[in-house]
Amino acid sequence: MALSDLIAVERNEEGIAAVLQTLRDAFGERFQTGHSIREQHAHTTTYLPNQMPDGVVFPESIEEVQQVVRACAAHRVPLIPFGTGTSLEGHVNAPGGGISLDTSRMNRILAVNAEDLDCTVEPGVTREDLNRHLRDTGLFFPIDPGANASLGGMAATRASGTNAVRYGTMRESVIALTAVMADGEVVTTASRAKKSAAGYDLTRLLVGSEGTLGVITSLTLRLHGIPQAISGGVCPFPTLEAACQAVIATIQMGIPVARIELVNALQMKAINLHSKLDYPESPCLFLEFHGSEAGVAEQADLFGMIAEEQGGGPFLWTSVAEERSKLWKARHDAYWASFTLRPGAKGLSTDVCVPISRLAECVAESEVDIAENGLVAPIVGHAGDGNFHTLVLMDPDDPAEIARVEGFVARLNMRAIAMGGTCTGEHGIGQGKAGFLRRELGHGVDIMRAIKQALDPQGILNPGKTITG
Template structure:
């Protein structure tokens, strides 16, 4: 079960900070109940723990001023992007200030010749790619939601393109951040590599706001490929689909995306997106390159699929058809909810070596059925990451207990397969106990880093590391 214990509140300090922020920010400080609930709650199943106030910053200097005030009075600071996280990252278990960065949304510089861009943290991935389109460039990390780039860095996000382009940690050259005492730091420049000291950028990437607040990012860009080709193929079993994936990776085919939907997910997508796909396990793929290259890649995959009883193989370069297919994949969460109207969705996230993926998915399906849980499954199978969406009746404590049992079992199973309890959702509150199981003594040194950089534990307390 997730650890969402309430932490001790500093009532005097909170009151002093809110008073001071009111003088500094005027109407950009909000204390209304609904906006505070919005900034505590995300697309998560965890109980909402709301902050005491929300402040909207517009510059690094304003972020620094907020953090300095909070440090002076020992009041928690919880950075907020778009609110699309899943593991209780934005909850305020000790109250405090939600620091909304959505108005820090400037694209500050595009260096097309160097394939990089400098942005503020509130810029969303869709906003950035719209801006870049006319220059023939794009930013490849696609977690599905139109998340803010600062939030994606803070949670070390990835998504459908990770099999070819990596995750956020592979696509950030440097950061600007405000640390727990309000100091503004830069972790590097625009050089493509550096061996100058500790890699502070990688320390902050994935730290979920527990070490500092990211206020600027320098990101790697990619050229928009000459040609893009998407494909889909149905398989008789998840095991057959995963075997085809492993063979595709071993052949060295530079696939850009390769996604798995189990039969239940396909049924949900058919109903929600008005498609007519065979309701058996499905692979969705995308290939990037030259016109001749993407044709060859799709043809080679088609031959591999035949070896594993793949059927209904279809490939297309038509933008409208490709977009319809991938939009259906991105809508899989909402499609899953439609299988049980009125339900609450609990999205899981584990990652295992690709060679163990079929086994893990099969065991997860059997465990869900054993517990009587409806759980459509999808996965970024090119890197061994998959999700089960548990569909639960709101307020049903028996079902919640079964879900807790499933979460514990799934995390332990992934860890036992030399995998991880979270491939891309991050830790937040929801996975803190599993991180301890996965990393063991390593968490003691993580705690030492946290204590050194944030001695008063004001930066997003109650996340990642158990207090």
């Protein structure tokens, strides 16, 4: 999407001045307007321009969130919820200025119900914080987007990650939540019951709404037992097609794979350079299996046979925790590893998702597109979901190169949509993909706009994001 396509939001100077004074009086040192902190609370993780809020507030309770929302509503001032700032599509930019509401001090774990396999947390708790707290209970929270994101932000962007093929995404993991709506009222979307037929599914409405419908103030999350045993490994393949066919066969055979990650040859080169490894520089799958000692060994052996049928292998796997950690650290460092391919470059990270039967075709066509346009863009994917990421390395000061990059990203999004997929499997829409939502969902965008108008008639919650065109 071109920078000129970003949704414009008119500034309300008089209202902003009034809210700044109100919050300064109410929050003291927990309300800040310094340039550096405002810059940190705008979008800095891609080439999208940094659009700073006018102030940053740090509430510590649901009542204080209500206070902030009501002040912004009274003066028609934008309010942008902020978790840890790891989103990738401009979600926390403030195109019309306003207030960034930082949830980092709302970081209490409110309850762990081990018998029911659930917990309730405030939005500023990060996934790593939660799993450290759960360690002695024998339970864990499996959604792993890579970054140590806040759970409120993960719910707002409907995050997923490497474990999604077995454990699902935030959509499946959030049982219920509370949120402060645009009028300052609190809504509880569901109970802790594992299922309900009571009315509209407000939980799913707010999960993935990217802060445009309400400010999440607590979440009840589904937990899982820590596996008795885990095995994992890396398997090279001669072609992308062979690797993807192995993924399809693995899923169709019902092998309960926990992670199955695809990296193309260029990404493997970057991983080897960055992590000082010597994996074959060909398309590879990173895999992990959860279960009993016998079960994970059997699953690994079955996959090895599938890989061999596709001309892949050898599949080198291990159940030793230290060796698995090294393997997955290399995979999680793929983003940073990519910059070894073009030192000094900036990166535009984008993602799409297609049915897994079209994954090899979509990745292969994208590789051709990248080569034809003289770009450097390694590819890594959550192959079991048909979701893959491309990090395009570029010079942000070269307008011609930026134009080629934007053209590639547009074609990638449309390619995925044409294959029955989506323009984003997990990054979300934000600003960066707003121009493609109507092309994917058509009249569905009008329904979304009607919901937005009903719940936020003044348009103060994270304006300029998600819905356009």
